[in-house]
Amino acid sequence: MMMDWDTSLFRAIHVGMKSPAMDNIIRVVADTGLGQVQAAALLWAWMRPWLLKRGQAWFWGGGVVLLGLAQIDGYGWATLIAAVLMMGMISQWPSSVARVALISAIIAGIIRLGVVKIFNRPRPSNLGFGTPLEPLYGPTSFPSGHATTTAAIATIAIWAMIRGERNLCADIALLWMLLVGFARVYSGVHYPTDAMAGWCLGAMVGTVVWLWLGPTTRLDDQDSASTAATADSA
Numbered sequence: 001m002m003m004d005w006d007t008s009l010f011r012a013i014h015v016g017m018k019s020p021a022m023d024n025i026i027r028v029v030a031d032t033g034l035g036q037v038q039a040a041a042l043l044w045a046w047m048r049p050w051l052l053k054r055g056q057a058w059f060w061g062g063g064v065v066l067l068g069l070a071q072i073d074g075y076g077w078a079t080l081i082a083a084v085l086m087m088g089m090i091s092q093w094p095s096s097v098a099r100v101a102l103i104s105a106i107i108a109g110i111i112r113l114g115v116v117k118i119f120n121r122p123r124p125s126n127l128g129f130g131t132p133l134e135p136l137y138g139p140t141s142f143p144s145g146h147a148t149t150t151a152a153i154a155t156i157a158i159w160a161m162i163r164g165e166r167n168l169c170a171d172i173a174l175l176w177m178l179l180v181g182f183a184r185v186y187s188g189v190h191y192p193t194d195a196m197a198g199w200c201l202g203a204m205v206g207t208v209v210w211l212w213l214g215p216t217t218r219l220d221d222q223d224s225a226s227t228a229a230t231a232d233s234a
Contacts, residue, residue: 151202
């Protein structure tokens with residue numbers, strides 16, 4: 001019964017909502033869930049105070065280098081736009097929160113690799129249920145890796161906001177998490193339950209990581225002070 005519901009919803013999204021314009025939007029949204037895009041953006045946010053202390057050239061140069069790294073194994077223009085959007089979303093995050101989010105995403109991704117081998121669920125396209133919008137990352141689909149790491153990052157933002165950090169745009173991070181999961185279903189590479197399982201796994205890992213590192217994580221990295229000092233010395 002559950003599988004019938006899951007497959008029906010998959011077809012409604014993947015086939016029923018299909019359009020060329022939607023395809024392009026989905027490519028960008030889905031690429032924000034790529035591991036290298038998330039790692040590059042979070043690493044940039046984490047390194048921001050260090051880069052700013054060395055001047056604006058280091059700051060922007062570091063961003064350009066990491067944007068280039070985000071292109072590895074990506075899909076050209078869509079991946080580049082995704083990386084820029086990801087950096088924009090977390091540009092105001094304290095570097096310490098970005099560090100915890102990066103750790104959360106890495107741990108969630110590693111755990112997901114083990115879980116996907118246990119369930120060994122074939123992708124919808126492998127069973128003839130759809131035509132994937134992009135090349136496949138392996139033959140198995142449960143849970144979605146994009147949804148898992150995105151949820152792990154969004155969960156850190158939500159916990160930090162609860163603790164008092166107001167510049168995290170946690171509501172945007174939550175919406176982003178939901179959109180990435182939807183994009184994976186629309187792309188034809190995951191069932192809805194793959195995305196839901198990824199959200200749950202990522203949220204659990206993010207919560208555990210926050211309970212582990214959150215109490216000692218500063219929410220005031222004095223980035224604004226560093227920026228001001230750099231501007232004054234320029």
